Amino acid sequence: MSSSTSTTSSTVTPGMTSAGAAPAAAGGTHDAIRIPVTGMTCAACSSRVQRALQQQPGVTDANVNLMMKTATIRFDPGTVTPERLVETIRATGYGAELASPDQSAFEEQVARDRAGAAEFRELRSKAIVSGVIGALAMVLSMPLMRQMTGAAGPHTHISDPFMRRAMAVLDPILHAALPWLYAIPPVLILWLLLLGTLGVMAWAGRHFYTRAWAAFRHHSADMNTLVAVGTGAAFLYSVVATVAPSFFLRRGVQPDVYYEAVVIIIALILTGNAFEARAKKRTASALRALVQLQPKTARVVRQGPDGADIEVDAPIETVEAGERVLVRPGERLPVDGEVLSGESAVDESMLTGESLPVAKKPGDAVIGGTINRTGAFRYRATTLGSDSVLARIVKLMRDAQGSRAPIQRLADRISGIFVPVVISIAIATFVVWFVAADSAPAVRAFAAAVAVLIIACPCAMGLAVPTAVMVATGKGAELGVLIKGGEALQRAGDLRTIVLDKTGTVTEGRPTVTDLVVAPGSARAADDVLRLVASLERLSEHPLADAIVRHARDRGTPLATPEAFESVTGRGAVGVVEGAAVAVGNAALMDDYAVDPAPLAGEAERLAMDGKTPIYVAINGALAAVMAVADPIKDTSREAIRRFHALGLEVVMLTGDHRRTAEAVARQTGIDRVVAEVLPHGKLAEIERLQAEGKVVAMVGDGINDAPALAKADVGMAIGTGTGVAVEAGDIVLMRGDLRTAAQAVTLSRRTMRTMKQNLFWAFIYNVIGIPVAAGVLYPAFGVLLSPILASAAMAFSSVSVVTNSLRLRGARIS
Amino acid sequence: MTIDGTDWLVILTGLAAIAWVNWYFFVAGRVPAAAAVSVGGRPGTGAQEQTITVDGGYSPAVVRVKAGRPVRLVFDRKDTGSCSEEVVFPDFGIRRFLPAGERTIVELTPPAAGRYDFTCGMSMLSGALVAED
Numbered sequence: 001m002s003s004s005t006s007t008t009s010s011t012v013t014p015g016m017t018s019a020g021a022a023p024a025a026a027g028g029t030h031d032a033i034r035i036p037v038t039g040m041t042c043a044a045c046s047s048r049v050q051r052a053l054q055q056q057p058g059v060t061d062a063n064v065n066l067m068m069k070t071a072t073i074r075f076d077p078g079t080v081t082p083e084r085l086v087e088t089i090r091a092t093g094y095g096a097e098l099a100s101p102d103q104s105a106f107e108e109q110v111a112r113d114r115a116g117a118a119e120f121r122e123l124r125s126k127a128i129v130s131g132v133i134g135a136l137a138m139v140l141s142m143p144l145m146r147q148m149t150g151a152a153g154p155h156t157h158i159s160d161p162f163m164r165r166a167m168a169v170l171d172p173i174l175h176a177a178l179p180w181l182y183a184i185p186p187v188l189i190l191w192l193l194l195l196g197t198l199g200v201m202a203w204a205g206r207h208f209y210t211r212a213w214a215a216f217r218h219h220s221a222d223m224n225t226l227v228a229v230g231t232g233a234a235f236l237y238s239v240v241a242t243v244a245p246s247f248f249l250r251r252g253v254q255p256d257v258y259y260e261a262v263v264i265i266i267a268l269i270l271t272g273n274a275f276e277a278r279a280k281k282r283t284a285s286a287l288r289a290l291v292q293l294q295p296k297t298a299r300v301v302r303q304g305p306d307g308a309d310i311e312v313d314a315p316i317e318t319v320e321a322g323e324r325v326l327v328r329p330g331e332r333l334p335v336d337g338e339v340l341s342g343e344s345a346v347d348e349s350m351l352t353g354e355s356l357p358v359a360k361k362p363g364d365a366v367i368g369g370t371i372n373r374t375g376a377f378r379y380r381a382t383t384l385g386s387d388s389v390l391a392r393i394v395k396l397m398r399d400a401q402g403s404r405a406p407i408q409r410l411a412d413r414i415s416g417i418f419v420p421v422v423i424s425i426a427i428a429t430f431v432v433w434f435v436a437a438d439s440a441p442a443v444r445a446f447a448a449a450v451a452v453l454i455i456a457c458p459c460a461m462g463l464a465v466p467t468a469v470m471v472a473t474g475k476g477a478e479l480g481v482l483i484k485g486g487e488a489l490q491r492a493g494d495l496r497t498i499v500l501d502k503t504g505t506v507t508e509g510r511p512t513v514t515d516l517v518v519a520p521g522s523a524r525a526a527d528d529v530l531r532l533v534a535s536l537e538r539l540s541e542h543p544l545a546d547a548i549v550r551h552a553r554d555r556g557t558p559l560a561t562p563e564a565f566e567s568v569t570g571r572g573a574v575g576v577v578e579g580a581a582v583a584v585g586n587a588a589l590m591d592d593y594a595v596d597p598a599p600l601a602g603e604a605e606r607l608a609m610d611g612k613t614p615i616y617v618a619i620n621g622a623l624a625a626v627m628a629v630a631d632p633i634k635d636t637s638r639e640a641i642r643r644f645h646a647l648g649l650e651v652v653m654l655t656g657d658h659r660r661t662a663e664a665v666a667r668q669t670g671i672d673r674v675v676a677e678v679l680p681h682g683k684l685a686e687i688e689r690l691q692a693e694g695k696v697v698a699m700v701g702d703g704i705n706d707a708p709a710l711a712k713a714d715v716g717m718a719i720g721t722g723t724g725v726a727v728e729a730g731d732i733v734l735m736r737g738d739l740r741t742a743a744q745a746v747t748l749s750r751r752t753m754r755t756m757k758q759n760l761f762w763a764f765i766y767n768v769i770g771i772p773v774a775a776g777v778l779y780p781a782f783g784v785l786l787s788p789i790l791a792s793a794a795m796a797f798s799s800v801s802v803v804t805n806s807l808r809l810r811g812a813r814i815s
Numbered sequence: 816m817t818i819d820g821t822d823w824l825v826i827l828t829g830l831a832a833i834a835w836v837n838w839y840f841f842v843a844g845r846v847p848a849a850a851a852v853s854v855g856g857r858p859g860t861g862a863q864e865q866t867i868t869v870d871g872g873y874s875p876a877v878v879r880v881k882a883g884r885p886v887r888l889v890f891d892r893k894d895t896g897s898c899s900e901e902v903v904f905p906d907f908g909i910r911r912f913l914p915a916g917e918r919t920i921v922e923l924t925p926p927a928a929g930r931y932d933f934t935c936g937m938s939m940l941s942g943a944l945v946a947e948d
Contacts, residue, residue: 214871462937
C-alpha cells in the first residue's frame with residue numbers, strides 16, 4: 001500500500017489491467033512509498049533489490065526489508081514515478097506491485113471521513129462565530145428600527161407575526177438595559193452593520209458565493225446559488241439604503257436595511273449544514289465499522305537469516321497465500337485462511353450477524369476481520385487483499401451505496417431544474433408584490449422574493465433516497481444481509497412470492513442419520529449396530545454411507561476395519577466386520593440375502609412418509625435394524641416460513657428431489673406449495689411462470705447451482721454457509737445460512753421504502769408549501785408573510801430532518 | 816390598484832429576467848455534441864483516458880469515447896463544495912468520493928453505444944460520456 005498515493009481508483013470491468021495508483025500532485029520534492037516485494041528468500045536477494053533501487057535516478061533512499069518483504073523508498077516524484085520503481089524491482093527478478101485499485105475502499109473511507117470531519121469543524125466554527133455576530137447585529141438594529149418607526153409610520157420589513165412579536169418584546173428591555181445604544185447616531189450603526197455583514201459574508205459565507213459563481217460559469221445552479229443570490233440581493237439593497245438613502249426616500253420608500261437578516265441567514269444555514277454533515281457521517285457508520293475490521297499487520301511464520309522459523313509482525317499487504325499465520329485469543333484474524341493446528345471459537349458476528357462464536361478446528365475456514373475468542377491457533381493464509389471476504393463485502397457495500405433506487409428518478413429530474421425555476425418564481429414574486437402592494441411595494445416585494453430564494457431547498461430532495469439506501473445497507477450488513485443496491489432494496493420491498501430451493505436452503509444440505517430402530521427381538525443394541533454398519537460403510541463412497549460414518553464419529557463410536565467389503569449397485573453394501581456378516585441397504589438387498597424386512601416394514605414406511613430414506617440392516621442373516629437418513633430441516637426454517645407468511649408472502653419450494661420427500665419437508669415447515677422433481681432449467685421456468693402471473697418473485701438459493709434462477713428472479717437471494725458464501729451472486733446475500741435473515745431482508749426493505757417515501761414526501765411538500773407561503777399567497781387572506789430569517793431556519797433544518805429520518809432506520813427493530 | 820409606468824417597467828424587466836434565467840440555465844448550458852471532447856487511446860494500455868476538472872461543474876462536461884473499450888476518467892477536483900464531493904455513474908453503479916485537491920480515477924467500460932450521464936452526489940452537476948461504435 002503506497003503511502004505517497006492518496007488517489008483512489010477502482011476497476012469496474014474485469015479485464016482491465018492498468019496500474020493501480022497514480023502519483024498525487026507533487027506536494028514536495030520527496031515522496032515516500034512502501035512497495036511489497038515478493039519472491040525474496042535471502043539477504044542477498046534483498047540487498048540486490050536495494051542496490052537496484054538506489055541506483056535508480058530520482059531515488060534518494062531505498063531500504064529493503066527481507067522479513068517484512070517491503071521496499072521503503074524515498075524519491076523525487078518529478079524524476080521517477082512509483083510505476084517506474086515497480087519496474088526497477090521487477091527487473092531484478094522479484095515480484096512487486098502497487099496497491100491494487102480495489103484495495104482503495106479502505107483508504108477511500110478514511111479520506112472521506114477526514115474530509116467530513118474537517119468540513120464539520122469548519123462549518124461549526126463558522127456557524128458559531130456568525131451566530132454571535134448575528135445576535136450582535138440584531139441588538140444593534142433595534143434602536144435603528146425604533147428611530148425609523150418613529151420617523152415614518154409602522155415599520156414594514158418585519159411582517160411575519162413571530163419576528164414582530166420578538167421585536168416588540170425585546171425592544172423595551174433593551175432600551176431599559178442599554179439606553180446608550182439608542183444614543184448612537186444611526187449612520188454610525190448602519191456603517192458598523194455594513195462592515196460586520198461584509199466580514200461575515202467574506203469569511204463564513206465565502207464558499208456560498210465562490211461555489212455559486214463556479215456553478216454559474218458551468219450554466220448550472222445549486223443550493224449555493226439560492227443562498228448567494230438571496231443574501232447577496234439583501235446585502236446590496238442594504239448597501240444602497242446606507243450609502244444613498246435619498247435614492248429610496250425620493251421614491252417614498254423607507255431605506256430599510258437587512259444586515260442582521262443576512263448574517264443570521266448565513267449563520268442558520270451554516271448551522272443546518274453542520275448538522276447535516278454530522279448526520280451524513282453517521283449514515284456510513286456500518287461501512288466504516290467494516291473497513292476498520294481489517295488489521296494492519298499479521299503475525300506470520302517466516303524463515304529467519306539462519307533458516308530457522310521465526311514469528312514476524314508483517315504488514316498485511318506482504319502476506320502471501322500459503323504462509324502460516326498465528327492468532328492469539330482476543331486478536332483479530334488478519335487474513336482469510338484454513339486452520340492448520342489448534343482449536344478455538346471465533347466471533348464472526350461482524351460479518352455474518354451470527355451472535356454465537358463459531359467453533360474452529362483444523363481444516364475449518366476462517367475469515368479475516370473476525371475475532372478469535374478462546375484459543376490460539378495457526379492457519380494457512382488463502383485469499384488476500386482485494387479477493388478477501390472482507391474486501392469483497394466492503395466493495396459490494398460501497399457499490400450498493402453508489403447505486404440508485406428507481407424511486408429516486410423523479411427527485412433527480414426535479415433537482416435538475418429546481419434552482420432556475422425557484423429563481424423564476426422569486427422574480428415573479430417580486431413583480432406581483434411590486435405591482436399589487438398598496439404601501440411600500442418595493443420593500444415587501446423584495447422581502448418576499450428573498451424569502452422565496454432562501455426557503456427553497458433542493459438538498460432535502462437529493463438526500464431523501466441515498467441516505468436511506470446508505471443506512472439500510474449498513475443496517476442489513478449488521479444483520480448479516482448484504483443488499484446490493486437501491487434497486488434490489490426497492491424490489492424486495494414489493495415482493496409477493498418467495499421461492500425457496502430445498503437443499504441447503506430449507507434443509508441443511510447434507511444427509512444425516514436421523515433414526516435407528518432396532519428390530520424387535522434383536523439381541524444387538526443400537527450402538528452395536530451403528531458400530532458395525534459404520535465400520536462397513538467406511539469403504540463405501542455413497543453419500544448415504546458418508547452420513548452414517550459421520551454420525552458414528554460424532555458419537556465417538558470406535559470403528560473397526562472390515563475384513564471384507566462389497567458394494568451392490570443400487571441396493572447397498574455387504575461385508576464382514578469383526579467376524580459378523582453385515583448387509584446394509586434397501587428391501588431388495590434384504591431379499592437377495594433371504595432376510596424378511598416385514599417386522600420393520602411399517603417403521604420403514606413411516607420414515608419414508610416423513611421424507612427420509614430408510615435403510616435396512618441385517619447381521620448374520622437376521623434383520624437387525626432399520627436406519628433413516630435424511631437431509632434435516634434447519635432449526636430456523638420453520639420460524640422463517642412463519643415470518644414469510646406474517647409478511648403476506650406466498651412460499652413456494654423448488655427441488656429436484658422426489659415428490660414424497662419434498663412434500664414431507666413442506667408439511668413440516670408450512671410451505672404453501674411444492675414443485676418437486678424439477679431439473680435445473682425447470683427452476684427457471686417456474687420463476688418465469690410466477691412472474692407471468694404478475695407476481696414480484698424472490699428466489700432464495702445457494703448462489704452456485706441456483707445462479708440462473710437467482711438471476712431470473714426479481715430479487716435473487718444467495719444464501720451462504722458462513723465462509724462458503726458466494727457474495728457476488730444474487731441481489732441480496734444472506735451471509736449465514738439462516739432463512740430467517742431472508743425475512744429480515746424483506747422487512748428491512750419494506751421499512752426502508754417507507755422511509756424513502758416519507759423523505760421524498762416531506763422534501764416535496766416542504767417546497768410545495770414553503771415556497772408559496774414565502775411568496776406571500778397567505779397574505780391577502782391571513783396577513784401571513786414569512787421573514788427571510790424564518791425561511792432560512794426552515795431551509796436549514798429541512799435537509800437535516802430528512803437525514804435524521806433515514807438514520808432512524810438504524811434503530812429499527814427488524815425481525 | 817392602478818398599474819402605472821413604473822409597474823409596467825418592473826413587469827417587463829421581471830419577464831425578461833425570467834426568460835434570461837431559463838435560457839441561461841436550460842438552453843445555453845447544453846453542450847452541443849460537436850463541442851464534446853473526443854478521447855484517443857493512451858499508448859501502451861489501450862485505455863481511453865480523459866481528465867475532467869471538477870470546479871462547480873465538469874470540464875469537459877461531455878466526453879466522447881469508443882464503446883466496448885475501457886475508459887479511464889481522471890477527476891481533478893479543484894473546489895471544496897460538498898455538492899461536488901461525489902461523482903455518480905448511475906448506469907454503472909459507481910458512486911465515488913473525490914477528495915478535494917486530488918485526482919481520482921474512475922475506470923469503466925461502456926458496454927454499447929449510447930449516452931451515459933454522470934452527476935454529482937445530489938444530481939445538481941451533470942456531465943455525460945457519449946460512447947460511439
